[in-house]
Amino acid sequence: MDITNIMYLLAKYTSIIASSDTEDGAALIPLVLALSGVIFYAAMYSRYRNADKRFLYEKKTSATVANLIPTDNFLQKRKGLTNASLRGANHKRVEGALNRGSGSKLLEKVEKFTE
Amino acid sequence: MDTNKASQALPPQGEPVGAPPPPPPPSGAPHTHGGEVIPPPPGAAVPTPPVGAPATAPAGVPATAPAGAPATAPAGVPATAPAGAPDEAQEELYDSGILAPPSGEPIIYQDKRLKDGITKCPSCGSSDIQLNISTGMLRCNYCQREFNEESDGIDGDISQLFGLKMGSGTSDIAYDASDVVTLKCTGCGSEVVVDTKEAPQARCHWCRNVLSLHQQVPNGAVPDAIMPFRIPKEQAQKIIEEFVGKRRFFAHPRFKTEFCTQNIMGVYLPYMVIDVNAYADFRGEGERETRRYTVKVGKSTETRYDADAYQVGRAFDLYIDDLTLEASTDKLDQTSAVNSNNVINAILPYPLKETMRFNANYLRGFTSEKRSVNRDSLQGLAGAQVRDIARFQAWQQATFYDRGIRWTSEDVTIKGELWKTVYLPVWLYSYFEQKSNGQKFLHYVAVNACTGAVMGSVPIHKPKLLAISGIIQLVGTVLGVGLAALLLLGGY
Numbered sequence: 001m002d003i004t005n006i007m008y009l010l011a012k013y014t015s016i017i018a019s020s021d022t023e024d025g026a027a028l029i030p031l032v033l034a035l036s037g038v039i040f041y042a043a044m045y046s047r048y049r050n051a052d053k054r055f056l057y058e059k060k061t062s063a064t065v066a067n068l069i070p071t072d073n074f075l076q077k078r079k080g081l082t083n084a085s086l087r088g089a090n091h092k093r094v095e096g097a098l099n100r101g102s103g104s105k106l107l108e109k110v111e112k113f114t115e
Numbered sequence: 116m117d118t119n120k121a122s123q124a125l126p127p128q129g130e131p132v133g134a135p136p137p138p139p140p141p142s143g144a145p146h147t148h149g150g151e152v153i154p155p156p157p158g159a160a161v162p163t164p165p166v167g168a169p170a171t172a173p174a175g176v177p178a179t180a181p182a183g184a185p186a187t188a189p190a191g192v193p194a195t196a197p198a199g200a201p202d203e204a205q206e207e208l209y210d211s212g213i214l215a216p217p218s219g220e221p222i223i224y225q226d227k228r229l230k231d232g233i234t235k236c237p238s239c240g241s242s243d244i245q246l247n248i249s250t251g252m253l254r255c256n257y258c259q260r261e262f263n264e265e266s267d268g269i270d271g272d273i274s275q276l277f278g279l280k281m282g283s284g285t286s287d288i289a290y291d292a293s294d295v296v297t298l299k300c301t302g303c304g305s306e307v308v309v310d311t312k313e314a315p316q317a318r319c320h321w322c323r324n325v326l327s328l329h330q331q332v333p334n335g336a337v338p339d340a341i342m343p344f345r346i347p348k349e350q351a352q353k354i355i356e357e358f359v360g361k362r363r364f365f366a367h368p369r370f371k372t373e374f375c376t377q378n379i380m381g382v383y384l385p386y387m388v389i390d391v392n393a394y395a396d397f398r399g400e401g402e403r404e405t406r407r408y409t410v411k412v413g414k415s416t417e418t419r420y421d422a423d424a425y426q427v428g429r430a431f432d433l434y435i436d437d438l439t440l441e442a443s444t445d446k447l448d449q450t451s452a453v454n455s456n457n458v459i460n461a462i463l464p465y466p467l468k469e470t471m472r473f474n475a476n477y478l479r480g481f482t483s484e485k486r487s488v489n490r491d492s493l494q495g496l497a498g499a500q501v502r503d504i505a506r507f508q509a510w511q512q513a514t515f516y517d518r519g520i521r522w523t524s525e526d527v528t529i530k531g532e533l534w535k536t537v538y539l540p541v542w543l544y545s546y547f548e549q550k551s552n553g554q555k556f557l558h559y560v561a562v563n564a565c566t567g568a569v570m571g572s573v574p575i576h577k578p579k580l581l582a583i584s585g586i587i588q589l590v591g592t593v594l595g596v597g598l599a600a601l602l603l604l605g606g607y
Contacts, residue, residue, distance in 0.1 A: 047363060075424040
């Protein structure tokens, strides 16, 4: 992995943190500023190389759902959760994409670690 | 196509674990829901209460498990119903009604209309025929008569698709099959060699007639269908120039000097297009946010969430139309660190309802790449993409769970599939970059020659980009440190 990929990953995670749904987001502004060069590099690299682009077949392939049988059983109320989303949520997982973008393997490891 | 087996299914309430799966309901019939007949769900299929409302489905209520829910293939059983001799497990699936046995002719022959040799203009008999991009029709260069092939006709009602069907152009490539085919000229009787690696056509060197290869020899050169070029070269050049023009500032200086769209190539690339009739059954746990608030932790504040948790299941029939996969080994490799093939993938989709039966005259004036992979090699990839589509559709039917869903069981059974090979048109600009460290990289800018969609890779002048990023970094760091100090002093 060259410097480009490392910077790309840093920028990606910084942008995720910066855009995270939190009311104390103001405190993240210094972090974003402190990494502004890295973010700029990654944004330009992505714009020129388009290494992460692919056809979003999972969304754009014509598909029809029929005879739907839903099941929705209430389990419990959960209070005071710290995560903004369900821990281990995998409803958006994509397994069949040929292109996973720059540094995808490292990203996967980081994501597993942070889960 | 393989089936993703459950790692661990949630125990459904009110439903005996391990109960034998009843057959799925007939298409169009009302669904049974906990023993009651209910009308088909609305489009959004959000059956759950509004935020903050008390739970309407407390634990203990008879489960809403679908009547025909676990319609999954037993472990180890191929989820597809292949043509040929089905094994015992497959027979069981047929008996239980989960899979319908394959019916009809599995191979749809596409190459019986046109014979190898001279394809004549229906008006004047000339063999000098080629595509007129502006009309999308074949034109006789002698009498100017325009005509077209029929649409490929390999389609139908996906809900009635059972077992494996495929166009004859999808048949396995015999790897010892020669690229070179010898045709007998029906004009003068001489023998003409056609190198299918270059084009499925050649001109007779004696009588000057154009000879075309239409019969599907087992070397992957003749597909089932073709999507003719619609965007002329001049328009594609403009699209590429515009795309690159927006990316000039950090482009490599050598690239900027050498960039010229005169040499873009019109290429027909091979794809496999698949229709799938599947049954999907997803089970797991979902959360719906009911409250969001902040709490004080030490000196700072943190966000907290309250949520309702549900056991979620979505079982449905899924009809996938025209799933498109690259059918050449080269283009299947989309490792963006070593090539830019991904940009060709990114210009999908094509209007595949408008493909024509293959006629080699569509290829005149363009290059083409032969198919180099068989259906078997793509089966795993197709299976994974079908699962991804099913997962996305399951999510679309359960958006009520705004905090997400953790599927613990994902079963997708392919009941029927139809494969065909298609040539799709691409305008391709390519630039070979030799980096200072000796690495080589082929950059593409690709234009979808039907829709005009464009995507590309432009070589970057890294020293320039690093220098400007460094300046931004320096300024950002100074501002960031200053702002952080202000926030700390302000007791934020």
